[in-house]
Amino acid sequence: EIVLTQSPATLSLSPGERATLSCRASQSVSSYLAWYQQKPGQAPRLLIYDASNRATGIPARFSGSGSGTDFTLTISSLEPEDFAVYYCQQRSNWPPGTFGQGTKLEIK
Amino acid sequence: QVQLVESGGGVVQPGGSLRLSCAASGFTFSSYGMHWVRQAPGKGLEWVAFIRYDGSNKYYADSVKGRFTISRDNSKNTLYLQMNSLRAEDTAVYYCAKDQGPSPYGSGQFDYWGQGTLVTVSS
Numbered sequence: 001e002i003v004l005t006q007s008p009a010t011l012s013l014s015p016g017e018r019a020t021l022s023c024r025a026s027q028s029v030s031s032y033l034a035w036y037q038q039k040p041g042q043a044p045r046l047l048i049y050d051a052s053n054r055a056t057g058i059p060a061r062f063s064g065s066g067s068g069t070d071f072t073l074t075i076s077s078l079e080p081e082d083f084a085v086y087y088c089q090q091r092s093n094w095p096p097g098t099f100g101q102g103t104k105l106e107i108k
Numbered sequence: 109q110v111q112l113v114e115s116g117g118g119v120v121q122p123g124g125s126l127r128l129s130c131a132a133s134g135f136t137f138s139s140y141g142m143h144w145v146r147q148a149p150g151k152g153l154e155w156v157a158f159i160r161y162d163g164s165n166k167y168y169a170d171s172v173k174g175r176f177t178i179s180r181d182n183s184k185n186t187l188y189l190q191m192n193s194l195r196a197e198d199t200a201v202y203y204c205a206k207d208q209g210p211s212p213y214g215s216g217q218f219d220y221w222g223q224g225t226l227v228t229v230s231s
Contacts, residue, residue, distance in 0.1 A: 044153065044203075087153055094215075095158060096169050
């Protein structure tokens with residue numbers, strides 16, 4: 001089973017700053033990686049699919065990059081509503097589609 | 109707009125059974141594969157099961173194989189999860205999620221999620 005490791009576990013930043021979240025796979029997943037945002041008490045929301053494609057309705061400040069084993073989610077300028085938990089998920093050897101453990105983005 | 113509404117959660121004793129439902133609207137339900145994904149309290153996300161758009165293929169996580177059964181009724185736009193032999197470690201919020209497609213075998217990506225229903229397994 002492919003293991004996804006996200007770093008850091010917690011990221012403390014201020015609104016307007018740039019956020020960089022990392023996801024590393026235990027083996028290559030090609031570009032078959034997605035990012036989801038989850039706010040407290042809410043369902044996850046698809047942000048990025050296939051490493052770099054924004055999902056419907058996702059603002060341009062969210063971008064994804066990477067391939068193989070190393071991936072990055074970048075939020076160019078943080079808005080107050082962006083503080084949440086972010087999960088990466090691979091579908092290279094789906095099923096199962098394994099998730100990372102999450103990165104909590106909190107207000108500094 | 110796409111809406112997924114889960115129901116059927118609750119408190120059940122270990123070894124018991126529960127059936128979850130997910131009512132779908134806002135898209136052609138019969139054209140998409142569907143998933144169940146769960147989240148234990150304070151924990152991360154775990155994929156549970158998938159069913160192909162026509163119900164002809166089903167996949168399960170090893171942790172639930174042989175105990176859970178996914179099904180669908182395309183005439184009612186409804187997805188189900190029958191959960192038997194429940195264990196304490198099955199305690200979680202269960203989300204239904206739409207497969208992004210377009211593969212009939214599922215893409216393994218989830219583009220819309222319901223709000224979830226809580227299942228608590230406790231004596």
